[in-house]
Amino acid sequence: MSKKLPAQPRHQPATRRWQFFISSFRRRVMKSTISSVFLTGLLTGCGQNTLTPLALAPNSQIVPSNFIEVSANFCTRPRQPVKSLTKYLFLIDQSLYNSTPINLPDNPVNTFPPDFAPADPQGFSRFGPLVEFTQAVQAMNNPSAITLWNAIGFNTFAAPKANSSGSDITGLFTNVNGNFTAACPNSLFLTPKDFLPCLQANWWGRSVPFGPVPPLPADEGWTDYIGALTTAQMLITRDLNSNTATPGTANLKPTYQVFFISGGMPFTLLNNPNTHFANGQPLSQITTAIQDLLQLPSQFAIPFQVNFHTAYYPPTGQVGQPIPQVIQLLKDMAQVSQGLFINLGAAQNNTYFPLTPTQFNLRSQLVDIFLENRNLVWWNDGRLLLDSDGDGLPDLLETPAGSNPNLPDSDGNGVSDYVEYRLNGKPCNDPQCAKNNANAFGVCSGLNPITSANGTTYPDSDNDGLNDCEETLLKANLNQFSTPANMIPDFLALKNWIPIQPSSLGAFAIPFSDLLTPYLKLKYDLPTSIDTSQSASSTTTYTRRSSELSLVSSPNVDQDCYQMLFHSVNTLNFPATLKIHLIENASLTQDTPVLRTAEKTLPSKNAQRLDFVPSDFN
Amino acid sequence: MGSTVSAASPHPTRIPATRTEGRGVIRLNRLQPMFLVLLLSGVIASCSSPATPPLAPLPSGTPLPAPSPSVSLTITHYTPQAGKTWVDYFVSNFSVLLENQQLVYSSARDGLSDTFKTQQNAFYGFLPNSPYSNPGAFFSDLILFQLGITTQLQSALWCPSGFQNSAHDALIYADDRNPNPQPSVFLGLNDCEKSTLQLNPTLVSFSQDGLPDYLKVRCGLNPLSSSQSQLSPAGDGLSNYEKCKRHLPLRENGLSPVSQAYAYDYSKVINPDASYDLQVNNIAILNQGVDNFLAIYIIESDAQKNLSLASAYLLVNQVTTSTALSFPYWGKSVSAQASPPVVGGATSPSPQPSLLPAAAPLTNVRLFP
Numbered sequence: 001m002s003k004k005l006p007a008q009p010r011h012q013p014a015t016r017r018w019q020f021f022i023s024s025f026r027r028r029v030m031k032s033t034i035s036s037v038f039l040t041g042l043l044t045g046c047g048q049n050t051l052t053p054l055a056l057a058p059n060s061q062i063v064p065s066n067f068i069e070v071s072a073n074f075c076t077r078p079r080q081p082v083k084s085l086t087k088y089l090f091l092i093d094q095s096l097y098n099s100t101p102i103n104l105p106d107n108p109v110n111t112f113p114p115d116f117a118p119a120d121p122q123g124f125s126r127f128g129p130l131v132e133f134t135q136a137v138q139a140m141n142n143p144s145a146i147t148l149w150n151a152i153g154f155n156t157f158a159a160p161k162a163n164s165s166g167s168d169i170t171g172l173f174t175n176v177n178g179n180f181t182a183a184c185p186n187s188l189f190l191t192p193k194d195f196l197p198c199l200q201a202n203w204w205g206r207s208v209p210f211g212p213v214p215p216l217p218a219d220e221g222w223t224d225y226i227g228a229l230t231t232a233q234m235l236i237t238r239d240l241n242s243n244t245a246t247p248g249t250a251n252l253k254p255t256y257q258v259f260f261i262s263g264g265m266p267f268t269l270l271n272n273p274n275t276h277f278a279n280g281q282p283l284s285q286i287t288t289a290i291q292d293l294l295q296l297p298s299q300f301a302i303p304f305q306v307n308f309h310t311a312y313y314p315p316t317g318q319v320g321q322p323i324p325q326v327i328q329l330l331k332d333m334a335q336v337s338q339g340l341f342i343n344l345g346a347a348q349n350n351t352y353f354p355l356t357p358t359q360f361n362l363r364s365q366l367v368d369i370f371l372e373n374r375n376l377v378w379w380n381d382g383r384l385l386l387d388s389d390g391d392g393l394p395d396l397l398e399t400p401a402g403s404n405p406n407l408p409d410s411d412g413n414g415v416s417d418y419v420e421y422r423l424n425g426k427p428c429n430d431p432q433c434a435k436n437n438a439n440a441f442g443v444c445s446g447l448n449p450i451t452s453a454n455g456t457t458y459p460d461s462d463n464d465g466l467n468d469c470e471e472t473l474l475k476a477n478l479n480q481f482s483t484p485a486n487m488i489p490d491f492l493a494l495k496n497w498i499p500i501q502p503s504s505l506g507a508f509a510i511p512f513s514d515l516l517t518p519y520l521k522l523k524y525d526l527p528t529s530i531d532t533s534q535s536a537s538s539t540t541t542y543t544r545r546s547s548e549l550s551l552v553s554s555p556n557v558d559q560d561c562y563q564m565l566f567h568s569v570n571t572l573n574f575p576a577t578l579k580i581h582l583i584e585n586a587s588l589t590q591d592t593p594v595l596r597t598a599e600k601t602l603p604s605k606n607a608q609r610l611d612f613v614p615s616d617f618n
Numbered sequence: 619m620g621s622t623v624s625a626a627s628p629h630p631t632r633i634p635a636t637r638t639e640g641r642g643v644i645r646l647n648r649l650q651p652m653f654l655v656l657l658l659s660g661v662i663a664s665c666s667s668p669a670t671p672p673l674a675p676l677p678s679g680t681p682l683p684a685p686s687p688s689v690s691l692t693i694t695h696y697t698p699q700a701g702k703t704w705v706d707y708f709v710s711n712f713s714v715l716l717e718n719q720q721l722v723y724s725s726a727r728d729g730l731s732d733t734f735k736t737q738q739n740a741f742y743g744f745l746p747n748s749p750y751s752n753p754g755a756f757f758s759d760l761i762l763f764q765l766g767i768t769t770q771l772q773s774a775l776w777c778p779s780g781f782q783n784s785a786h787d788a789l790i791y792a793d794d795r796n797p798n799p800q801p802s803v804f805l806g807l808n809d810c811e812k813s814t815l816q817l818n819p820t821l822v823s824f825s826q827d828g829l830p831d832y833l834k835v836r837c838g839l840n841p842l843s844s845s846q847s848q849l850s851p852a853g854d855g856l857s858n859y860e861k862c863k864r865h866l867p868l869r870e871n872g873l874s875p876v877s878q879a880y881a882y883d884y885s886k887v888i889n890p891d892a893s894y895d896l897q898v899n900n901i902a903i904l905n906q907g908v909d910n911f912l913a914i915y916i917i918e919s920d921a922q923k924n925l926s927l928a929s930a931y932l933l934v935n936q937v938t939t940s941t942a943l944s945f946p947y948w949g950k951s952v953s954a955q956a957s958p959p960v961v962g963g964a965t966s967p968s969p970q971p972s973l974l975p976a977a978a979p980l981t982n983v984r985l986f987p
Contacts, residue, residue, distance in 0.1 A: 079766050338778035356774040361766030365838055366869055368851045486845045508848050523853045547853030548871045551718060557738070558766070562869065564853075587764045588835065589815050591842035 067543070067568045068602075070371060072580050072612040075554060075561040077594070080586065081144035082360040085252035087189050089235065091228045092126050093119075093262040094153030099219040118315070119263040125313035125344055126261055131199055133352035138192035145357040146249055148189035151199065152235065154228030155219070189239060225266040226281050229289035232258055233296065240300055254304045257355050258293065260333065261311045261344075265326055283332055290336045308337035309355070314345035362586040363558060367593055368487045370522065370581040371545070371566050372495075374599070380497050382530035384570070390577065392418030392495040393427060403427035411438035412455020419470045422494065444469035447478075463595055465491025476500050481595040487583050488522065489595055496522050497529050523547075525570060543568055561614075574605045580612055685721065685880055685902035687940045691912065691932070695893040696947040702918040705828045705925065708863055709882065709898040710836075711934075712805065713910045716867055719876040723904045727805060727911045729760045729836040743769040747795070749805060756780055756810050760835060765814075777810035784809050784819045787830055787927050789913055805913070806832045817841055822927045828917050829859055830927060837862035838869070865901075893947075907937040916949070 098120045120126050130151075137147050190198065236256055266281040294306050310330040314322040322345060334341035342351055374390035385394035391408035393416075403410035403417045410417050410433040417427035420439065430437035435455060447468040449456045458467040464481035466474065476490050477483040483490055483500045486507040490500045498518045499506035507519040512531035521528045525545035532542050546567045554561040569578070582596040598616035691709055698704050712727035722731040728749030735744040735751075744759045745751040751759050756777035757767065767775065781804045783790070788806025792799035809819035817824045817831055824831055824841050827848075831841040839846050839858055847859040856872040864881045866872050872881070880902055887895040896916070903910050912932040919925050928949035 340776065340778075354774060354776050358767070358774055358776075359771055363764050363766065365840065366851055367840075367843075367846060368849050369853070485843075487849060508845075519848070520850065520855060523850060523855075545853075548874070549852035549854075550870055550874075551867075560869070566853075585840050585843065585846070587838065587840060588761070589765065589842075591840060593843075 066571050068571050068607065069609045070566040070569045070578060070612070071609070072369070072371075072564045072566075072598075073552070073561070074564075074582060074612070074614050074617050075559045076364040076366055076584055077559070077596075079361040079363055079558050081142075082362055082589065083144045083146065083252055084357050084360075085146045085148070085249045085254045086357040087148045087239070087254050087256045088150070088355070089189075089232055089256060089258045090130060090149075090151040091232055091258065091260045092130075092151055092153050093155075093223060093264065094219050095155045095223040095264060096219050097223065097264045098123075098126070120313060120315075125263070127199065129344060129351040131196065133355070134192050134196055134199065136353075137356060138196070140356070142357075142359060145359055146252070147192060147357060148249075149192060149195035150189045150235065152228060152231050154224055154231065155222060188242070223262060223264045223266050224281075225260075225262070225286050226289050228260065229286070229293055233289075233293050236293075236296060236306070240296075240302065240304065253302075256304065256306045258306060258308045259311060259352070259355070260308065260330070261313065262326065262330060263313045263315065264323070265329065283329060286329075286333060287336050290333060294337055307339055308334070309339040309341070310334045311342040311344050311351075314343075360589060362589060364584045364594075365587045366560060366562060367583040367585045368581075369547075369549070369564055369583070370488065370492060371525075371547075371569065372492055372579045372581065373525075373569070373571060374577040374579050375575070376570060376572065378496060378525075378527035378529075380527075380529040382527045384527070384572070386572075389417075391416045392491070393421055397421075398427065401427050402430070402432045404433065409455060409457075411435055413438035413441060414444065414449055414456035414458045414467065414469050415439070415441055415473065416470065418495070419466070419474065423473055441469060441473065444472055447472065462490075463597070464489040466494065474500065477502065482593070486519065487593060488519065489581050492522070492581060498522065543570070545569055569610075571602060575601055577601045578610055580617070582617055684900055684940075687903045687907055687937055688899075689901045689903055689912075689934060689937060689940065690897060690899040690942045691901060691914075692898075692942070692944040693896040693914065693916075694944055694946050695889065695891075696896050696916065697893045698918050699926075699949075702920050702926065704894070705917040705919045706863075707884070707896050707917065708830070708833060708913075708915045709901065710833065710865055710913050711901050711903065711910055712913050712931075714865075714902055714904050716865060716876075716880055719870070719874070721880065721902055721904055725909075726759070728758060730763070735759065738763065741768050743772070749803065756808060757814070758804075758807075758811065761807075761811050761815070764835070777808075779809045782809040782819075785812075785822050785927075787822045787832065787915075787929065789929055789931050791931065795909065807835065815841065822917070822925045826923065826925060827859065828919075828925065829862060830915055830917070833862060833915070838867075903934060903937050908935050910934040910937070916947075 097118075099118050134149060236258075266286070290308055293308060296306055297304055310333045312322075312327050312330045327343065331341045333339075340354055344351060375387050377385050377387045377392060377394045379385050379394055379397075385396050387394050388405050389398075389408045393403070395405035398405040398410075398417060401417075401421075408416045408418075411428040411430060412435045415423075417433075420429075421427045424439075427433065428437075429439045444458060447458050449458055449469070458469040460467045461478050462471075462481040464471075466476060468478045470476075471478045471483075471490065474490075474494070481489045482493075483502055484493075484504040484507065486493075486504075488498060488507060493500045493507070496518065507522075508517050510517055512533065514531050514533035516524070516526065516532065518528040521532075523545075526532050526542050548565045548567075550563050552561045552563050571578070577599055578601075579597060579599045582598075583593050584596065585591065585593040596617045598612050598618070600610055600612060600616065602610060693707075696704075712729075713724055715722050715724055715729070715731050717731060722733065724730060725732050725747050726735065726745075726749045730744070732746040735746045738744045742759065742762055743751055744763075749758050749760070750756070752762075752769075752772050755762070755772045755775045757765075757772070757775055762772065781788075781790070781802070783804075783806060788804055788808065790802065790804050790806075792801040793803045807815070807817070812819040812831070815835075822830050823834075825844045825847070827844075829839070829847055834841045834847070837858070839862065847862070848857050850857055851869055852871050854872040856866070858868045861868050861872055863884070866877050866881055871877065880900070882901060883899040885897045885899070887897065889895060901912065910933070912934060914930045914932065916928045917925055918928070930948055932943070932945075934943075
């Protein structure tokens, strides 16, 4: 390949400068080949020391530089809703105390306290606010705030069933035999749409607002706080172990909102008011059960959170009075978990509103901007070289190595010439890059390769310029554009000899006496593998690209708009494609940076300026 | 006073003699100050406890005059707690923000300007005089805005622990501009806020880079990110850490005349007794020199690299000409760090009056930790 120097007189000084540049390269490269090879190994850390030292380039390979100005106008993305998964579990007092006394063998009417008044015979206190809340959350219809629902009725009968049943947990939606009612086919957490009919069909004691009276069990037995808490713990454990993620909730960290609704003291024995507390369940035992529930996350590898709240409902009608001891006990229980306490007797509409899943609409913020000339490479010996196909391997090296300088993947095996070079020291297995003799890279066979007559291609899941197969071979992350989380897209880092291993700090280390980090050299368009201060000692130096970032007016308060001006952008080649990498991240609560890119080709050889506009960015 | 500790001894920079003409000459001449910037920024980026060189001179253009009035602040005779080492220190006038190349006043001292808060009142219920306009929500206006929690959603926020501050990194004070000042104005991140932001309520700096999480949020950094403080999105070579520390906007050119004029300068003097005098210069003052709230954070690290923080605040009043302020270090003991004293002519009660400094250079300022 030969390159004619421009004949125009105004280019003469630049030409002379490049001659100094070239001669200095010769001297310096002689001195530093060994160290730079060593350093390359160090920086890349790929365990490969087989990189082929380059032959010195003929003078004609280096063309005069041409500096242009590049501007980029862009705005950050609109606010992004945060997906959340909330699982509501309501523990509902289902003791006989709620209903009109019924003569049962184990609870004869004559054992009821003389001042007995049914607390909630029609279920309005317990079920009404719950139905209202479920409907309200359903009406929000917020696709990013996913909610799932479940409920357990508790009494001294339900808890033993839960404990003894090896197969399933008796919950609110089972009948007296432990079988599920028709409206509620199982005891999994349900969507609001499925949960509402369950709730309505099993509204104990109701005066038929929703259809026929449900089958037993109605309210029965005594109030068993610890049994309810144990059942809740079992149910959450089973939910976490079930591996039946509701569609769209994978990877979401669930928050369990457990709500304990009771109207009476914990009784396990009956009727003597003086022995209720002594024979009941003391706060210390209840506290332990709550703490067990709250500490469930420590037993699981998957992250989740449990919150615990309580509510009290007073007896209805004229006879019953609120029971201060119960209110105090429920307040104390909420205090254990720093949860809410709600007095349903005093509550207004939409009692459970504080439990509505909080909707976050996160503001995006600009994190970084990188400008790349797709057709130029700072090779690891400090030379700036042409790269016509933009694969990262300079034309100068492609031709002698048998690869095609105009084809990023000469042997068509889905792994680019440059990545193969970095892995194996040569762009192809075959000296002439014959397709039938290419490395097969069988390790990538599961990565959805697409094979055509032109060869194999792989998807690039994270859009960082390295496809999934290349990232696998380089041990980079397929789904994070910056594997070491330094915000430099992986291909850009690899091309500039910046390590892409997880948790590598190489981008921010200072290897040379020029005191520049590889990160800053990338920003300044300088070679990362070379001490630029040493170069400055001879007859040439490196031209730093500079930039000016400023805020410009934004269409709304939720987005920031910027103008970035890049000065001294080297485009010594034509055609030249320039690419801008824009990194954005949520301002708070999430560290999930997003990569946006834009590519533009210089319109003409003499173009002095290239402008990117907001619509250029994906 | 001892000798000044310079931030970085400049490495020898050899700029080549320029033998070419025309375009090349211009380019190389322009390069010289650039190389200084390169050197300095390299130092900044490299250090775990970053040094703080002054901004490099502008390559072109005329710097604006320094802000007037401004104050310089010196914390004298600082020594770390036993078993701890000094990491860094930060001073910020919370009453002043640099936005759109202009200094603007923030009555609430909460990182949002009065103008902005008034504009957003209809959507978020923000009030210009309070960092927590919805006191029941326990979420600051700054956080509510970033999270996009508008007025009707704020009642669904749930914070049982209130203004609990497990990391002891917040400034809690009585705002005597109110008719009945309560010692409860909170500038920081409470435990609820930190939990919601996925941070650890017991940590001062979640990513352990030394920059307190609250300052990160104020500056526009994501406190969860491990690398963001080291980046230089404007490409000016100044890291986000550096710009946040020096009261500059992160996403604007730090070499512009405005940035050059308003950047804080940090310097440190070592005394014969091995204590430090920590100095910050060029702190811009607004509002006719009244009600400027200077927050001060000193970060220390123990042998296990756990960070802790000593905080204080200084209320600058009646400063009409540029003034040098100086006061002795207040956090000699751990308890003093955790609940530091009110110092100097305050109207609010002093929890630990014995720590009041004897010297009285503080005629026009009041120091509150």
